[in-house]
Amino acid sequence: MTLDDLHEAARGTLDPVHYDYVAGGAGEERVLADNERAFARYALLPRVLRGSETRRTAVDLPGAPGAAPVVVAPTAFHRLAHPDGERATARAAAAEGAVLVTGAAATTAVAEVVAAARETAADPAVWFQLYPHPRREVTAALVRRAADAGCTALVVTVDSPVFGRRTRDLRNGFTDLPPGHAAENMRDLPGAPPGGLTDIPMSPALSWRDLDDILRMTTLPVLVKGVLHPADARLAVEHGAAGVLVSNHGGRQCDAVPAALDCLPGVADAVAGRVPVLMDGGVRRGADIAVALALGATAVGVGRPVVWGLAAEGESGVRRTLALLRDEYDHTLALCGGRRNADLTRDMVVRRGEPW
Numbered sequence: 447m448t449l450d451d452l453h454e455a456a457r458g459t460l461d462p463v464h465y466d467y468v469a470g471g472a473g474e475e476r477v478l479a480d481n482e483r484a485f486a487r488y489a490l491l492p493r494v495l496r497g498s499e500t501r502r503t504a505v506d507l508p509g510a511p512g513a514a515p516v517v518v519a520p521t522a523f524h525r526l527a528h529p530d531g532e533r534a535t536a537r538a539a540a541a542e543g544a545v546l547v548t549g550a551a552a553t554t555a556v557a558e559v560v561a562a563a564r565e566t567a568a569d570p571a572v573w574f575q576l577y578p579h580p581r582r583e584v585t586a587a588l589v590r591r592a593a594d595a596g597c598t599a600l601v602v603t604v605d606s607p608v609f610g611r612r613t614r615d616l617r618n619g620f621t622d623l624p625p626g627h628a629a630e631n632m633r634d635l636p637g638a639p640p641g642g643l644t645d646i647p648m649s650p651a652l653s654w655r656d657l658d659d660i661l662r663m664t665t666l667p668v669l670v671k672g673v674l675h676p677a678d679a680r681l682a683v684e685h686g687a688a689g690v691l692v693s694n695h696g697g698r699q700c701d702a703v704p705a706a707l708d709c710l711p712g713v714a715d716a717v718a719g720r721v722p723v724l725m726d727g728g729v730r731r732g733a734d735i736a737v738a739l740a741l742g743a744t745a746v747g748v749g750r751p752v753v754w755g756l757a758a759e760g761e762s763g764v765r766r767t768l769a770l771l772r773d774e775y776d777h778t779l780a781l782c783g784g785r786r787n788a789d790l791t792r793d794m795v796v797r798r799g800e801p802w
């Protein structure tokens with residue numbers, strides 16, 4: 447089974463409106479398409495006669511030493527994909543040694559997500575993705591909730607000052623969760639109504655000072671997700687971020703930005719090794735991971751493929767997704783003459799169809 451097979455199986459099981467919510471992007475879905483296409487524009491230029499019997503692919507990430515190089519990116523509402531929801535994703539990620547980023551928009555409370563991960567692994571790494579709330583005390587309560595639950599890092603999403611215009615959702619009229627589902631982490635917050643899709647407000651006026659404020663609220667490492675401009679990557683590091691995530695939200699926010707992969711080298715240069723750089727958007731095969739790591743990423747995130755695995759087969763489908771990517775990446779590393787991730791260097795990535 448390939449990731450495409452799992453995608454097809456998921457398409458068969460999901461309510462078409464929910465399928466569109468996951469699959470779709472903003473506007474004309476130009477960025478959505480470009481994220482994947484960007485990988486196809488690159489080729490790997492292997493080195494020979496320097497491999498080894500086995501390879502080391504684990505990476506050290508904030509709050510996640512020795513993690514798999516593939517992180518489960520935060521995706522909302524897993525119980526729409528499968529009744530076991532985020533618990534299944536958590537068990538699968540823990541079993542595969544992958545960081546799970548759960549978040550504000552999970553349909554399972556963060557404490558239960560961490561508990562599920564701990565059913566599978568002794569020391570799983572679960573990060574909490576935060577949409578900073580317009581009201582500071584709500585953000586503070588969410589940060590405390592994540593820390594109390596046992597999350598080992600925070601991920602602050604900064605690419606969503608306003609919510610993207612998702613053409614498919616607008617056409618389908620998908621504006622709220624069906625009855626029986628809620629954004630469970632948004633319950634019982636200071637002054638907030640009970641959970642639901644519309645109860646996760648964006649913060650158009652969010653600033654670097656608010657990031658400083660969040661950094662002061664917690665001792666957890668804080669990663670900044672949704673950086674594309676090298677100057678912002680530099681600012682994130684200067685403000686104390688423990689990591690930078692190059693992402694355009696899977697093409698779901700601004701439909702005029704570059705592919706995430708095309709922003710990676712500039713961000714990696716700006717960060718200059720001070721903190722880990724992660725990227726997500728369009729990673730669909732092991733060779734994509736190799737290209738991203740060669741261009742300066744410490745690890746990659748995957749969004750939709752995890753949801754397809756979950757919808758197709760629950761926990762085992764997510765495991766299959768993560769294991770496939772891991773095995774394909776290890777295989778690619780071997781074919782490129784690598785013993786470890788750092789053996790993939792920028793000179794080993796060339797533009798397809800162009801002389802180098």
Ligand SMILES: Cc1cc2nc3c(=O)[nH]c(=O)nc-3n(C[C@H](O)[C@H](O)[C@H](O)COP(=O)(O)O)c2cc1C
Pocket residue numbers: 467468469481519520521522549550551575603671693694695696697698726727728729747748749750751
């Ligand atoms: C259905 C769905 C829900 C998402 N929900 C969130 C979210 O709640 N918070 C967030 O920061 N990113 C969210 N994202 C973006 C992902 O974290 C990630 O950036 C993106 O999916 C990566 O692209 P890929 O799907 O091509 O792997 C979501 C993406 C999808 C597809």
Ligand SMILES: CCCCC(=O)C(=O)O
Pocket residue numbers: 522551643646695698
């Ligand atoms: C308010 C829910 C946010 C989910 C999200 O980020 C997405 O659909 O991309």
